[in-house]
Amino acid sequence: MVSIPSEGGVERSLLSWLDGVGWETHGQDGDRGANVLDGAYERDNHEVIYWNLLKEQIIALNDPVTEDNVDKFVSSLRRDLDTENLMDGNRAFHQLLTKGKTFTVNSDKGGSETVYVDLIDYENPENNRFHAVNQFPVSRETTIRPDVNLFVNGIPLVTMELKSLAQDNDWHDAVRDLKNYEEDVPRLFVPGLFNIAADTMELRYGAVGAPREFYEPWKPDSEEPEDDSKMRQAVTALCNPDSILDLLKNFVFYERRAGGDAKIVPRYMQYYAVNRILDRVREGDHKRGLIWHTQGSGKSFTMLYAAENLLSRPAVAGNPQVFIIVDTDKLNSQMRDQLANLSLEQWTEAESIDHLQRLIEDGQSELVLTTIQKFEDVDPDTQGNDEVIVMSDEAHRFMEADLGSRLDAALPDCYHFGFTGTPVREGERHEDRNTFREFSPEGEDYLHRYSVKQGIDDGLILPVYFTLRHEMEWEIDEAGLDEKFEQEFRGLTTDEKRDAIRENVTATTLAEIEPRVEKAVEEIDAHYDDHVSPNGWKGMVVTPSRRSAAMYGERLIDRRDDEEIEVLYTSTKDDSDLIKQFHTDSEERDSIVKAFKQEENPKLLVVHNMLLTGFDAPILKTMYLDRNLKNHNLMQAIARTNRPAAGKENGEIVDFQGVFENIDEALDYDAETKAYAARDKDELFDDLVEQVERVIDIFDGIPKEDTQEATSEAIERVSTHPERREFKQNFRRLQNLYEAVAPDGRLVSEGIERDYKWLSRIHVAFKRTTSGEDDPEDEMREKTREIINEHVDIPEIKRDFPTYKLGEEYLEDVEGLDNSGVKASQIAHATREHLHPRENQNPRYKRLSERVTDIVERWQGDEISDPEAVEALKSVEADVLDVDKGADEKGMEAAEFAIYTHLTEETPDAIESDEQAERVAEEIVTQFRERVDRGYSGWKTNQQTIAEIERILLDVLVVQYDLSHLIQDDDEFVDAIRNYLIQNNG
Numbered sequence: 001m002v003s004i005p006s007e008g009g010v011e012r013s014l015l016s017w018l019d020g021v022g023w024e025t026h027g028q029d030g031d032r033g034a035n036v037l038d039g040a041y042e043r044d045n046h047e048v049i050y051w052n053l054l055k056e057q058i059i060a061l062n063d064p065v066t067e068d069n070v071d072k073f074v075s076s077l078r079r080d081l082d083t084e085n086l087m088d089g090n091r092a093f094h095q096l097l098t099k100g101k102t103f104t105v106n107s108d109k110g111g112s113e114t115v116y117v118d119l120i121d122y123e124n125p126e127n128n129r130f131h132a133v134n135q136f137p138v139s140r141e142t143t144i145r146p147d148v149n150l151f152v153n154g155i156p157l158v159t160m161e162l163k164s165l166a167q168d169n170d171w172h173d174a175v176r177d178l179k180n181y182e183e184d185v186p187r188l189f190v191p192g193l194f195n196i197a198a199d200t201m202e203l204r205y206g207a208v209g210a211p212r213e214f215y216e217p218w219k220p221d222s223e224e225p226e227d228d229s230k231m232r233q234a235v236t237a238l239c240n241p242d243s244i245l246d247l248l249k250n251f252v253f254y255e256r257r258a259g260g261d262a263k264i265v266p267r268y269m270q271y272y273a274v275n276r277i278l279d280r281v282r283e284g285d286h287k288r289g290l291i292w293h294t295q296g297s298g299k300s301f302t303m304l305y306a307a308e309n310l311l312s313r314p315a316v317a318g319n320p321q322v323f324i325i326v327d328t329d330k331l332n333s334q335m336r337d338q339l340a341n342l343s344l345e346q347w348t349e350a351e352s353i354d355h356l357q358r359l360i361e362d363g364q365s366e367l368v369l370t371t372i373q374k375f376e377d378v379d380p381d382t383q384g385n386d387e388v389i390v391m392s393d394e395a396h397r398f399m400e401a402d403l404g405s406r407l408d409a410a411l412p413d414c415y416h417f418g419f420t421g422t423p424v425r426e427g428e429r430h431e432d433r434n435t436f437r438e439f440s441p442e443g444e445d446y447l448h449r450y451s452v453k454q455g456i457d458d459g460l461i462l463p464v465y466f467t468l469r470h471e472m473e474w475e476i477d478e479a480g481l482d483e484k485f486e487q488e489f490r491g492l493t494t495d496e497k498r499d500a501i502r503e504n505v506t507a508t509t510l511a512e513i514e515p516r517v518e519k520a521v522e523e524i525d526a527h528y529d530d531h532v533s534p535n536g537w538k539g540m541v542v543t544p545s546r547r548s549a550a551m552y553g554e555r556l557i558d559r560r561d562d563e564e565i566e567v568l569y570t571s572t573k574d575d576s577d578l579i580k581q582f583h584t585d586s587e588e589r590d591s592i593v594k595a596f597k598q599e600e601n602p603k604l605l606v607v608h609n610m611l612l613t614g615f616d617a618p619i620l621k622t623m624y625l626d627r628n629l630k631n632h633n634l635m636q637a638i639a640r641t642n643r644p645a646a647g648k649e650n651g652e653i654v655d656f657q658g659v660f661e662n663i664d665e666a667l668d669y670d671a672e673t674k675a676y677a678a679r680d681k682d683e684l685f686d687d688l689v690e691q692v693e694r695v696i697d698i699f700d701g702i703p704k705e706d707t708q709e710a711t712s713e714a715i716e717r718v719s720t721h722p723e724r725r726e727f728k729q730n731f732r733r734l735q736n737l738y739e740a741v742a743p744d745g746r747l748v749s750e751g752i753e754r755d756y757k758w759l760s761r762i763h764v765a766f767k768r769t770t771s772g773e774d775d776p777e778d779e780m781r782e783k784t785r786e787i788i789n790e791h792v793d794i795p796e797i798k799r800d801f802p803t804y805k806l807g808e809e810y811l812e813d814v815e816g817l818d819n820s821g822v823k824a825s826q827i828a829h830a831t832r833e834h835l836h837p838r839e840n841q842n843p844r845y846k847r848l849s850e851r852v853t854d855i856v857e858r859w860q861g862d863e864i865s866d867p868e869a870v871e872a873l874k875s876v877e878a879d880v881l882d883v884d885k886g887a888d889e890k891g892m893e894a895a896e897f898a899i900y901t902h903l904t905e906e907t908p909d910a911i912e913s914d915e916q917a918e919r920v921a922e923e924i925v926t927q928f929r930e931r932v933d934r935g936y937s938g939w940k941t942n943q944q945t946i947a948e949i950e951r952i953l954l955d956v957l958v959v960q961y962d963l964s965h966l967i968q969d970d971d972e973f974v975d976a977i978r979n980y981l982i983q984n985n986g
Contacts, residue, residue: 008030009164010162010163010164010198010199010200011027011134011147011148011162012027012028012030013231013232014148014160014162014198014231014235015027015028015033015132015134015148016028017232017235017236018132018148018150018235018239019132020236021236021239021240021241022130022240022241023130023131023132023150023239023241024129024130024131024132025131025132025133026131026132026133026134027133027134027135027148032134032135033132033133033134033135033136034133034134034135034136034137034149035135036133037050037053037131037133037151040053041053041154044974045137045138045139045143045972045974045975046138046139046140046946046975046978047138048081048138048156048185048187048188048190048191049081049154049155049156049191050131050151050154051074051078051154052154053129053151053153053154054074054119054153054154054155055070055071055074057119057128057129057153057154058070058073058074058117058118058119058153060127061118061119061120061121061127062115062117062118064103064105064115064117065103065105065117069103069105069106073101073103073117076101076103077096077101080092080093080096080101080190081093081187081190081191082943083186083190084938085260086182086186086189086190086208086209087208087209087254087260087261087262087263088261089186089190090189090190090191090192090208090209090263091254091261091263091343093190093191094248094252094254096119097119097120097155097191097248098248098249098252099116100116100117100118100119101116101117101119102114102115102116102117103115103116103117119153119155120152120153120155120245120248122245122249125241125242125245128152128153128241128245129151129152129153129154130150130151130152130241131150131151131154132148132149132150132151133148133149133151134147134148135147136148136149136156137972137975138185138187138188139975139978139979140184140185140187140940140941140946141184141185141940141941141982141983142184142185142840142979142982142983143840143975143979144181144184144185144188146159146160146161146178146181146188147160147161147162148160148162148196150239150244152241152244152245155191156188156191156192157191157192157193157244157248158192158193158194158195158196158239158244159178159181159188159189159192159195159196160195160196160197160198161174161175161177161178161181161195161196161197161198162174162198162199163197163198163199163200164199164200169199170199170201170202170729171197171198171199171202171203171204171215172197172212174197174198174199175197175204175206175212175215176212177197178195178197178206179211179212182208182209185941187941189208189209192208193207193208193244193247193248193252193265194206194207194208194210194247194265195207195208195210195215196238196239197215198231198234200231201230201231202217202230202231203217203218203230203231203234203235203238204216204217205218205238205265207252207262207263207264207265208263209262209263210262210263213644213646216267216458216459216460217234217268217458217459218234218237218238218268219233219234219237219268219458220233220234220236220237221237221268221272237268238268247265247266247271250305250308250309250312250313251265251266251271251274251305251309252264252265253301253304253305253308253342253343253344254342254343255338255341255342255343256341256342257341264301266301266302266305267297267298267460269293269297269302269448269450269454270297270298270301270302270305271305272448273291273293273302273306273447273448273450274302274305274306274309276289276291276447276448277289277291277306277310277417277447278306278309278310278313278316280415280447281310281316281317281389281415282315282316282317286441286444287414287415287416288415288416288417288418288438288439288440288441289417289418289439289440289441289444289446289447289448290395290417290418290420290423290435290436290439290440290445290446290447291417291418291419291420291446291447291448291449292420292421292423292445292446292448292449292450293419293420293421293448293449293450294421294450294451294452294454294455294461294639295421295422295461295635295636295638295639295642296421296455296460296461296616296639296642296643297421297450297455297460297461299393299419299420299421300334300335300338300393302419303324303391303393303419304324304338304339304342304344306391306417307322307324307344307347307367307391308344310322310389311346311365311366311367317387317389318387319365319385319387320365320385320387320388320389321359321363321364321365321366321368321384321385321387321388321389322366322367322368322388322389322390322391323367323368323369323370323388323389323390323391323411323414324367324368324369324370324391324393325370325371325372325390325391325392325393325407326369326370326371326372326393326394327371327372327373327393327394328371328613328614329371330614331371331393331394331613331614332349332369332370332371334614335369335393336349336369339367339369344367346365346366346367347366347367347368347369348366348367348368348369349368349369349370350368350369350370350371350374352374353374353376353377353378356368356370356374356375356378357378357379357382360378360382360383360384360410360411361382361384362384363383363384363385363388364385365385372392372403372404372407373403375403375406375407375410376403376406378406378410379410380409380410380412381409381410381412382410383410383411383412383413383414386413388411388413388414388415389414389415389416389417390407390411390414390415390416390417391417391418391419392416392417392418392419393419393420394419394420394613395418395419395420395423395435395438395439404438416439417439417447418435418438418439420435420632421635421636421639422631422632422633422635422636423435423436423446423632424631424632425668451672451673451676452672452673452676452677453672453675453676456676459644460644461639461642461643461644462641462642462643462644462648462649462650462651463642463650463651463676463679464638464641464642464650464651464652464653464677464678464679465650465651465652465653465678465679465680465681465683465684466652466653466654466655466660466678466679466680466681467652467653467654467655467681468655468658468660468661469520469523469654469655469656470655470656470657470658470661471658472519472520472523472656473519474513474515474516474518474519474520475515475519508544508545508548510657511543511544511545511548511626511627511656511657512545512547512548512551514551517548517551517552517555518555520552520624520626520656521552521555521556521559522559523654524539524541524552524556524604524624524654525556525559525560527622527624527654528603528604528622530743531622531652531742531743532621532622532652533603534739534782534783534786535621535647535648535739535781535782535783536599536619536782537619537620537621537622537648538596538602538603538604538605538617538619538620538621538622539603539604539605539620539621539622539623539624540604540605540606540607540611540620540622540623540624540640541556541604541605541606541607541623541624541626542607542608542612542623542624542625542626542627542629542637543606543607543608543626543627544608544626544627544628545608546569546571546575546579546608547576547578547579548608548626549567549568549569549582549606549607549608550567550578550579550581550582551578552567552606552626553565553567553582553606554578556604556606560603560604561601563601563602564601564602564603564604565602565603565604565606566592566596566602566604566605566606567582567605567606567607568582568584568589568592568593568605568606568607568608568610568611569582569583569584569607569608569609569610570583570584571583589610592605593611593615593617596617596619596620597617597619598619599619611640612633612636612637612640613636615640616643617640617643618643618644618645618648619645620640620641620643620651621641621648621651621652622641622651622652622653622654623637623640623641623651623652623653623654624653624654624656625637625653625654625655625656625657625659626656626657627657628657628659629659629666630659630665630666630667630668631666631667631668631669634659634666634667634677635667635669635673635677637653638651638653638677638678641653647736647739647781648736649733649736649737649739649740650684650740652681652740653678660678660680663678684737684740684741685741685744685746687737688734688737688738688740688741688752689750689752691730691733691734691737692734692752692755692756692759694730694734695727695730695731695734695759696755696759698717698718698723698726698727698730699714699717699762702714702717704755704758706758706761706792706793708796711761711762711765711797711801712822714762714765715762715765715766715769715801715822715825716820716822716866718762718766719770719822719824719825719866720859720860720862721860721861724770724860727762727763727766731759731763734756734759735780735781735784736781738756738781738783738784739781739782739783739784742783743783753787756784756787757787757791757792760780760784760787760788760792761788761792761797763780764777764788764792764794764797765797765801768797768798768801769801769822769825769826769829770825770826770829777789777792777794801822820865820866820867820869820870823866823870824859824866824869824870824873827870827873827874827877828852828855828856828859828869828873830877831848831852831873831876831877831880832849832852834880835848835849835852835880836849840979840980840983841894841898841979841980841983841984842883842894842897842898842901842980843898843901843902843905843906843976844879844883844886844901844905845880845883848876848879848880848883851876852873852876855869855872855873855876856869886901890918892918892921892922893925893984894984895925895928895980895981895983895984895985896921896922896924896925897921898980898984899917899920899921899924899925899977899980899981900914900917900918900920900921902973902976902977902980903917903920903921904917906976907966907973910963910965910966911963916961919961920956920957920961920963923956923960924952924953924956924977924981925981927952927955927956928949928952928981931948931951931952932945932948932949932952932981933945934985940982945982946978949977949978949981950974950978953967953974953977954967
């Protein structure tokens with residue numbers, strides 16, 4: 001078996017990799033690296049910046065700042081860390097990090113002058129100090145100790161939390177811890193660039209403040225990386241000093257959102273593509289390039305990052321005019337809204353052809369947003385800036401209606417970069433339309449590519465599966481057939497006529513045959529209820545004509561609540577009543593689309609020529625396709641269903657036209673794109689079968705019976721590693737796959753449902769015993785919960801596998817269990833849950849928490865047996881209960897007892913007697929209550945609170961009791977006492 005390193009091992013490995021790319025690292029020897037810098041630069045634990053180091057660097061980087069005035073500057077900078085809102089503070093501090101901070105200094109000529117003081121030297125990176133340390137403690141309301149922090153000139157820019165799969169933790173747990181750190185000690189993250197969550201196998205990074213779903217992978221810009229360790233690849237590619245400074249200086253946006261501002265840092269493919277563009281402009285050898293990034297990868301932000309860098313970096317282009325060109329008013333308004341909400345300053349929108357003409361003639365250095373259509377009547381050869389860079393979105397449509405030629409005439413001397421997720425080799429209607437030929441220099445297919453497969457592998461998009469329904473049986477109304485058609489096919493049987501219709505009738509006409517629409521609607525109605533609605537997803541019906549859309553809309557409304565259905569297209573006064581009944585204007589359509597993206601109605605959209613490009617709705621799971629789409633149009637339709645959402649395993653297309661019957665004809669792309677764009681849903685069923693087998697194999701040799709004995713044996717099997725981790729992770733994916741496939745007759749006929757029922761039973765018992773969840777079945781997904789409710793005896797599970805809480809009254813329950821592995825799991829979880837929120841309330845709690853971790857690691861590493869683990873954990877539990885009783889027995893309140901315990905057990909040689917410790921603890925708490933204002937929100941983290949507590953400790957320990965040695969050389973002692981006072985609320 002391959003040995004998986006502990007968290008400490010992951011920490012040491014990561015520090016060694018950082019050392020290899022240019023960081024000065026501390027902690028590779030297994031000690032706390034932060035202690036080295038804390039000692040060297042005299043940092044108190046409530047500080048997040050190494051101020052003395054930063055002072056040295058500020059003086060070195062800025063001539064106006066000297067030993068005489070640096071303290072004044074730093075005092076001002078300290079106040080910039082004080083903020084009520086993390087994102088507001090982070091945004092303001094980012095300005096200081098990238099633009100510098102104003103400072104008034106004495107002028108050589110007398111008087112004073114205001115200068116900008118740089119905190120970091122971006123032009124000469126070697127002038128900065130780069131430190132990577134482990135175990136960096138910060139004490140505010142509570143104490144946190146992230147695993148690794150990266151500092152530039154003493155300023156914390158990256159916070160890392162590391163987990164080990166050997167200890168049943170992964171990067172998801174690391175993200176959870178980071179989010180808690182941001183909430184508990186936001187001050188550490190005010191200067192931060194991004195956070196990193198990693199385990200033994202995976203690394204994810206996310207901007208400060210980012211929710212869990214925006215923690216994403218980072219990979220090197222190479223198709224064949226030299227290193228086979230994905231963790232090492234990510235660390236060296238993302239966290240080398242050059243990349244950190246580049247990202248900090250040039251790749252940060254702040255976006256205004258309804259729920260509060262969001263910080264945005266680039267995905268790796270965006271970062272690399274932008275740098276390819278910058279290199280091409282800087283070198284000037286070629287003036288074209290194609291960025292082929294799959295739908296859903298964020299091409300809009302790639303263009304915006306490129307524009308920002310082109311406008312702000314004179315070394316790339318001196319004074320350029322940058323154009324972003326889109327091809328629809330809808331995309332233009334989306335980009336305009338995006339720009340309006342971003343921290344991007346130099347931009348304007350071309351509001352008309354005349355306005356665009358003036359902007360081109362003026363040539364001002366700024367970003368210009370426009371549609372390609374506005375170039376139709378722009379005069380040629382009026383380019384007023386000789387450094388023009390054009391970026392065309394949806395580049396596969398750029399050449400349509402000769403508008404590309406108009407643009408070339410208007411801007412004859414420009415760099416032109418095309419962005420697309422669906423390039424065209426040769427146009428379906430125009431032989432000369434070829435995206436690669438238009439945008440790529442000879443011998444180059446693309447400047448940068450990010451494929452469908454890469455998007456799926458990275459989790460940015462989901463796989464999409466199709467089901468063919470083009471051969472569904474529907475009734476032919478022979479009496480109502482067109483007379484000409486009847487004459488031509490007279491004498492054929494009904495089946496032969498149906499085949500003839502399929503072969504000779506256009507997709508549009510086929511979609512308007514009433515009996516066929518009736519049958520398709522029947523199938524859509526049933527499929528939506530069985531497969532889509534139970535998990536709260538939504539669907540879209542795509543039709544080839546407005547008439548067919550209206551026919552689908554009418555029939556779906558007849559079958560369902562009319563509020564669940566909306567039909568989207570435009571109509572005119574000359575249209576038939578059938579079509580006019582569903583007319584919507586632009587404002588109404590926007591309102592419908594906004595509602596569709598939420599959990600409210602509508603549930604199903606019926607569309608014609610709507611929402612197949614630029615429509616991003618993660619809640620959309622299933623597309624009912626009754627339109628003959630090919631190549632880039634089909635790729636864009638597929639991409640509507642592949643946006644990730646919690647619990648969503650895949651997108652789905654139910655194909656009523658037979659588009660996917662021959663994928664080679666439908667998609668004129670390379671083999672990889674064809675293989676990953678959309679797959680037969682039978683492959684999804686096969687994935688489910690394989691996943692069931694994978695999970696069932698964990699329980700090899702255990703009877704698959706619904707008995708207490710079999711369930712107990714199964715729980716014991718997954719109580720320790722590696723089976724525990726395998727079951728947790730694999731059941732999570734198994735549940736998603738089952739939800740995606742069910743209902744399906746093969747689940748019963750092939751025994752899949754039987755095995756899944758048994759595994760669901762085990763999972764309920766597992767969650768009760770290992771996580772202490774009273775009703776884990778309530779948290780299961782919809783279809784799984786239905787199976788459990790129908791086939792698992794929940795009262796029996798609750799009787800046989802009671803949840804365990806810490807306390808003497810529960811000892812009898814756990815003693816009744818025969819399985820020592822289950823006992824150990826229950827006690828370990830309950831003890832951890834009890835200790836975790838109390839670790840900073842009393843020193844005994846922290847020591848006991850460390851004991852539990854040590855016992856669990858030795859147990860899961862097979863160093864001690866199940867019964868030994870049970871006894872060791874029960875001993876800890878008894879000690880935990882004694883702590884709870886201790887304060888009462890001493891007649892002390894919690895904070896007083898915690899200080900007394902610390903003095904008598906952590907520093908016994910520093911005091912004269914237990915009685916003195918009791919008097920000191922009582923005096924500290926008394927003065928804390930009298931002197932610290934606790935009557936307002938935020939008192940716990942206020943700088944005045946921290947300062948006043950330190951003054952109290954000086955008055956009590958130094959003045960009253962002559963115990964100055966306790967605080968002179970021990971910041972951790974001061975931090976601990978402060979934590980006891982604040983955590984126990986005084």
